[in-house]
Amino acid sequence: MSKITISAIVASAKNRVIGDGEQLFWKISEDFRRLKEITMGCPLIMGRKTWDSIGKPLPGRASIVLTRNPKWQENGAIKASSIEEGIIIGTNWLKNNGSLKKEIFIFGGMDIYNLGLVYCDYIYLTEVDMYPDSKYVFPKIDPIKWKVTFESKIKKSSEGIKFKFLTYKKITQK
Ligand SMILES: NC(=O)c1ccc[n+]([C@@H]2O[C@H](COP(=O)([O-])OP(=O)(O)OC[C@H]3O[C@@H](n4cnc5c(N)ncnc54)[C@H](OP(=O)(O)O)[C@@H]3O)[C@@H](O)[C@H]2O)c1
Structure with a gap:
């Protein structure tokens, strides 16, 4: 099997805020469509709180859910007790499902x-032109470690919110 890529996918405000602890601050249909397109056929590794906020498995993808509660179980979720276990489960899921894609997503x-x-x-970042007040943020993207390989024009969603898409690639040391 060819090498598996691990990628993060996130929508964050310009101040790195990703949500209020339970849900997002925005609804951008174009972003949901892009997220679906990018992640279809792939395993998603998410926290138990993100699972709760979605409330169901996303079709065509594996929902691998991190929790410290050994008794936790929900229909359609695959439990993991560490990020490393989640990655192993995702790798096996890709092998067993004969998926053409070889990518695992860190989903928040x-x-x-x-x-x-x-x-x-x-x-895969969607940068939303907002500055909501919240402690729930995406980590700082260090420009020494990451380079932008794609940046879309600024778009306006059908809900009237400005945003753009960016892709970052990790800079590998030679
Ligand atoms: N904008 C975006 O793209 C995006 C994407 C995803 C989520 N979000 C937002 O992010 C917010 C939620 O973030 P969050 O940080 O509070 O929750 P989270 O990361 O979704 O889930 C946290 C939970 O994951 C489990 N967990 C954390 N560390 C673990 C570890 N080391 N080992 C095993 N389990 C572990 C724990 O579950 P237990 O408590 O069950 O032990 C913990 O309570 C929401 O507002 C959501 O809408 C935004």
């Missing part, structure tokens, strides 16, 4: 981005 929220970013080679 804040705890899981903090644990998972070190394993990522790419970040």
Whole structure:
């Protein structure tokens, strides 16, 4: 099997805020469409709180849910007790499902981005032109470690919110 890529996918405000602890501050249909397109056929590693906020498995993808509660279980979720276990489960899921894609997504929220970013080679970022007040943020993207490989024009969502898409690639030391 060819190498598996691990990527983070996130929508964050310009001040790095990703949510209020339970949900997002925005609804951007174009972003949901892009997220679906990028992640379809792939395993998603998310925290139990993000799972609760979505409330169901996302179709066509594996929902791997991190929790410290050994008794936790929900229909459609695959439990993991560490990010490393989540990555192993995701790798096996890709093998067993014969998926054409070879990518595992670090899907949030804040705890899981903090644990998972070190394993990522790419970040798919939707930068939302807002400055909400919240302690739930995406980690700082260090320009020494990451370079922008794609940046869209500024768009306006059908809900009237300005945003743009960026892709970052980890700079590998030679
Ligand atoms: N904008 C975006 O792209 C985006 C994406 C995803 C989520 N979000 C937002 O992020 C916010 C939630 O973030 P959050 O940080 O509070 O929650 P989270 O990361 O979704 O989930 C946190 C939970 O994950 C489990 N966990 C954390 N560290 C663990 C570890 N080391 N080992 C095992 N389990 C671990 C714990 O579950 P237990 O308590 O069950 O033990 C913890 O309560 C929400 O507002 C959500 O809407 C935004």
